[in-house]
Amino acid sequence: MSKTHHTSEDHKAKNKQRLKNILRFLISIIAIFCLIKFGKVDIRVAFKYLLKVNPVYFTLAYTMYFITMLIAGFRFYFSSKALHFQKSYFQLVQLNFVGTFFNNFLPTTFGGDALRSYYLKRGSHISISKAVACIIYERYTGVVILFWLASVAFLLQDFGIISKSEWELPRQLVLFSHASSLVTIFLIPFLPQITNTLLGKTNWIYKKAVEPFLVYWHDVKLTVRILILSVCLQITVMLAHLLIALSLGIKIPLSYYLVFYPLTTIAGFLIPSLNGLGIREGSYIFFLKHVKVPTEQGLAFSICWLIVLLITSLIGSIIYMVGDFRKDKPVDIEQIN
Numbered sequence: 001m002s003k004t005h006h007t008s009e010d011h012k013a014k015n016k017q018r019l020k021n022i023l024r025f026l027i028s029i030i031a032i033f034c035l036i037k038f039g040k041v042d043i044r045v046a047f048k049y050l051l052k053v054n055p056v057y058f059t060l061a062y063t064m065y066f067i068t069m070l071i072a073g074f075r076f077y078f079s080s081k082a083l084h085f086q087k088s089y090f091q092l093v094q095l096n097f098v099g100t101f102f103n104n105f106l107p108t109t110f111g112g113d114a115l116r117s118y119y120l121k122r123g124s125h126i127s128i129s130k131a132v133a134c135i136i137y138e139r140y141t142g143v144v145i146l147f148w149l150a151s152v153a154f155l156l157q158d159f160g161i162i163s164k165s166e167w168e169l170p171r172q173l174v175l176f177s178h179a180s181s182l183v184t185i186f187l188i189p190f191l192p193q194i195t196n197t198l199l200g201k202t203n204w205i206y207k208k209a210v211e212p213f214l215v216y217w218h219d220v221k222l223t224v225r226i227l228i229l230s231v232c233l234q235i236t237v238m239l240a241h242l243l244i245a246l247s248l249g250i251k252i253p254l255s256y257y258l259v260f261y262p263l264t265t266i267a268g269f270l271i272p273s274l275n276g277l278g279i280r281e282g283s284y285i286f287f288l289k290h291v292k293v294p295t296e297q298g299l300a301f302s303i304c305w306l307i308v309l310l311i312t313s314l315i316g317s318i319i320y321m322v323g324d325f326r327k328d329k330p331v332d333i334e335q336i337n
Contacts, residue, residue: 050300057247058304064240065308068233072096072138075229079138082215082222083130085120087325094325095119101316104309113139119325133212137226143269144184145230146262150177153258166253167291173263192217237261244304252291260287280306 073093080087087095098119099112113135121131154174156162187194192214195206216223238257245252252260264283284305285298293301319325 048296050303052249053300053304054247054249057243061240061243061247061304062308062311064236064243065312068236068240069093069096069100069312071229071233071236075138075141075226075233076134078222078225078229079134079216080120082219083134084126085124085131085134087120091323091325091327094319094323097312097316098320098323098325099316100309101313101320104313122326127212129208129212133216137213137216140188141223141226141230142233143266145227145234146266147177147180147184149234149258150262151181153255154178156255162255167256167259169259169287169290177263189217234262240308241305244301244308248297248300248304250288250293250297250301252288252293256291260284260290263287 070093073089073096076092076096077087077089080092095116099116101112102115103112117128117131117135120134121128153162154177157164157168192206192210195203195210199206201207201211216226238261241257241261242252242254264280264287267283268280281299281302284302285295288298288301289295
């Protein structure tokens with residue numbers, strides 16, 4: 001294949017990614033406009049709530065989120081070691097901060113996850129498809145836990161352990177959470193066998209979409225460890241949300257954190273936008289209204305959470321300039337083979 005052809009393909013890929021970023025940016029702007037225009041949000045009142053934020057609780061909220069980055073580092077470390085990547089735990093924590101910077105702060109042509117894949121693979125003899133598989137596996141386990149937490153809360157409510165007088169959401173959201181949880185339990189674990197039976201191991205889909213992940217499917221102990229870390233991570237994020245609510249003087253039933261944080265996060269994943277901007281704010285307002293939190297306080301809550309993400313992004317920008325995550329240990333080729 002000629003160099004000219006490669007250049008042409010790279011140019012097309014960059015243009016395609018640029019168009020995607022423009023689309024996400026436009027969706028975010030439209031979402032924010034609709035939120036202000038049709039959501040009956042008084043911006044001035046929302047900022048009055050922000051000015052009354054308790055700094056102690058907010059500092060504790062950020063501390064909890066910082067801890068999630070350390071937990072995520074362990075998850076990244078075990079996931080990458082299974083594929084014989086050589087980055088240290090400290091380097092992977094740095095990579096997580098850098099990825100957050102690119103995801104949350106800049107609408108670049110390289111997303112944070114793409115950048116993490118690149119630096120994970122850099123200097124190794126391991127294929128980029130395995131680096132991508134590692135990142136997707138990480139993301140997937142996190143989303144799985146979000147669905148499970150929401151489903152558990154809905155089941156507890158259905159069995160009467162959680163009173164519906166505390167909170168109640170549309171049945172469509174309940175069915176969506178349960179259906180997604182069932183897919184993660186009864187379909188995804190058997191994906192290699194299904195694709196192998198239907199398409200065969202020589203099929204392109206099997207080689208590209210299944211084969212790089214096989215080590216995770218075969219290693220049950222690793223998967224259990226990663227899921228436990230994901231549970232710890234999501235619980236810590238929910239504690240950060242609890243502390244943000246306390247900083248704003250908002251009273252939210254404890255059981256509701258099992259639902260509204262996971263579903264707002266999933267909404268940000270599913271609806272294309274600039275890292276959930278606009279979608280996230282609308283989701284927080286929607287879910288918090290179901291526990292009688294005023295719209296303006298809901299917006300203040302989402303802005304506090306955005307500030308937490310931006311602080312983490314700024315730390316990531318500093319690490320990107322001075323961090324040592326680019327360095328690699330020598331790779332033992334025999335170990336990889």
